[in-house]
Amino acid sequence: MSMINYELYKVFYLAAKTGSLTQAARLLYLTQPSVSHAIKQLESSLGATLFARNAKGVELTQEGAILYAYIEQAHTFITLAEDKMAELSNLESGELRIGGSDSLFKHYLLAYLEAYRLAHPGIAIRLIHGTTPELIASLKEGAIDLGVVRLPISDTQLEINRGIELQDCFVAGSQFSELKDQTLSMEQLLRYPIILFSRNSRARSAITDLFREHGHELTPQIEVGSVDLLLEFARKGLGISFVTREFAARHLEDGTLFAIKLDVKVPPSQVGFMTLRNMPLSKAAQQFLSMIG
Amino acid sequence: MSMINYELYKVFYLAAKTGSLTQAARLLYLTQPSVSHAIKQLESSLGATLFARNAKGVELTQEGAILYAYIEQAHTFITLAEDKMAELSNLESGELRIGGSDSLFKHYLLAYLEAYRLAHPGIAIRLIHGTTPELIASLKEGAIDLGVVRLPISDTQLEINRGIELQDCFVAGSQFSELKDQTLSMEQLLRYPIILFSRNSRARSAITDLFREHGHELTPQIEVGSVDLLLEFARKGLGISFVTREFAARHLEDGTLFAIKLDVKVPPSQVGFMTLRNMPLSKAAQQFLSMIG
DNA sequence: GTTAATCATAGACATGGTTTATGACTCCTA
DNA sequence: TAGGAGTCATAAACCATGTCTATGATTAAC
Known part of the structure; x- marks a missing residue:
C-alpha cells in the first residue's frame, strides 16, 4: 500500500482547481512555499510530475490531469460527507427511531413527537412497535435508537431514563x-x-x-x-x-x-426510556430525550 | 469551509473497516493512542460521536455509519487514483501522442514505435499528422506530447532534441x-x-x-x-x-x-523532436525519447 | 480471579510541516 | 528597455502538530 498522506490530495485538488499554488495556499490558510512543498512531496510519492509551473501559475500535466479526475471525485464525496455531518449536527436531517407500544405512542409520546417534528422537520421519525423483549432486541441490533416501555427493566446493557408515572x-x-x-x-x-x-x-x-x-x-x-x-x-x-x-x-x-x-x-407504573449503555445516542435522539427530560 | 484534515478520514476509514483502532493503527504503522487521538479529533470537528467503544473494539454509531458511506467512496477513488498513477509510472498504461508528417512516421519512427509498443503494450500510441505550424499549435494546446519535424525551428517556447540527419x-x-x-x-x-x-x-x-x-x-x-x-x-x-x-x-x-x-x-536536413519547454513530459513520452536518444 | 484484550489519557518527544527570507524567472507596462 | 509585480523554487530555522511511551480503566473470556 502506497499510503500517501490524504492531506496532500486536498492541497493538490485546490492547486489544480485554482491553477495557482499561491491561491491554493490562500484557501488553505498556508503560505505558498508550504503548498509548493506539499505538491513536490506528492509528485515524488507518485513518481510523476503533476504540474507544469509557469509565470502565471500552474497547469496540470497529462498525468496530473488523470490524477485530478479521480481526486475531484474523492473531494466531492468528502465535501458531501462534511455537509451531511453538518446537517446531522444541526438536526436538519437524520432519523429518529423509537420503539414502544402503540398506546404509549398515542397517549404519551404524541405531543412530544409533534413538537419535535415542528422544531426539526428535516428529521425522519420512525416508530417501531413491539413488546419490551422485542424492543430490547431491536436496540441491541441497532434497529432503534431508544425504546419507551414500562419499568422496571433489568438489563445491564441498558441505560434507563425515567419518564412519567402512570396510574x-x-x-x-x-x-x-x-x-x-x-x-x-x-x-x-x-x-x-x-x-x-x-x-x-x-x-x-x-x-x-x-x-x-x-x-x-x-x-x-x-x-x-x-x-x-x-x-x-x-x-x-x-x-x-x-x-x-x-x-x-x-x-x-x-x-x-x-x-x-x-x-x-x-x-403506579413508571414509564422509562431505554437506550443502549454502550452506544452513543445520535444527535436526533439526544435532542428528543432532552425535550422530554 | 470546515476544512478537516483529510488524513483523519483515512484513519477513520480503516478504523471503521477493521472495527478496531488497534488494527487500524497497525495498518497505518502508527500506535493505538495516535489513532484514538485522530478519531477523537475528527469527532470533535464534526460534532458527532462516530464510534461506540467497547471491549472488543469499536462500532460505528448512526452518524458514523452515515459518514462511512461517503468516506468509503472517497477512499475508493483515491485508491483508484493511486493505482492508476502507479500504472502510469510503470508504463503499464498511458497515452503517447506524437505529431509529425506521415513520411517521418513511416520511414523514421516506425521502427521505434514497434519497439515501444512491444516493450509497453499498455500504452496507447496516437499519431497526429500535420504541418509544422499545426503541430506547434497542437503542442501548445496540449493535444500532443511531442512533434517530429525538420529543423531548424525557432520558437522560444519549444525545446528541440536533434534526431537523425536526412539528406x-x-x-x-x-x-x-x-x-x-x-x-x-x-x-x-x-x-x-x-x-x-x-x-x-x-x-x-x-x-x-x-x-x-x-x-x-x-x-x-x-x-x-x-x-x-x-x-x-x-x-x-x-x-x-x-x-x-x-x-x-x-x-x-x-x-x-x-x-x-x-x-x-x-x-542535409536535421530531424528534431520538439516538446514544450514549460510542460514536463509524461512518463510515456520520456521513455519514448530515451529509446531514441 | 486472573489474564489478555480493548480504548483513553497524559505528558514527553521529535518528526514534519510551516514559515521566513530570498532567488530565479516571466509577463506586462511605462 | 527597464521596472514592477506576479509567478514558483529553495534553504534553513522554527515550532506545532502528531506521535510515542507509559499507564489506567474497562470489559470479556477462561
Missing part, C-alpha cells in the same frame, strides 16, 4: 353507575365482568399479581388487544376495564367512563 | 539513365521535368531557396502530396523527384531509382 385503574361505564360512589374490595370487584389487555402485557401481569398476593384470582371475561378496545368495551357496558387512567382521561372527563375506587392501592 | 536529393528512374554518371549543374537539371512535394513543405522551400540563392527558379512540372507519390512518379519516368534519400533507400538499392549528382551540395 392504572378499573373503569366502567354508565351501566355500572351504582358503583360510582362506592369503594370496592377485590372480592366485590370480581363479581363483575372484567376486561383485560391480552396476555404478555406488563400492565396485566402487574394487576393479576397484585390480586394473587391478596389471595384472589383475576380472570378476565373478555381479553382485547388494544387500549382503545378496552375503553370502547367499557363504555358499551360489556364490563369493567383495567386501563391506564391517563389514557382514559378524555372519557373520564366527559363522564362516559368513571374510575372505580378500590380499597387496595394499585401501585 | 535530400534528386532521384530519377531508368528513363533518365543517361544522367546516372554525370554531375549536373542546376541549369542542366532545370531542363528536365521536376516533381516536388506540394507547397508548404519544409523540404521544398529549402531546395527552392537554394536554387534561388544561385540565381535559378525551381518550378516543378508536377506537384504531389506524398513521399510515396514522389517516388512512384519518378519510377514511372514522369520526371525527376526531389526526395529524402533515406526514404528512397529501397528503390535506390533495387536500382529502380538512382540519385542524381549535383555540383552544388544540398545541405
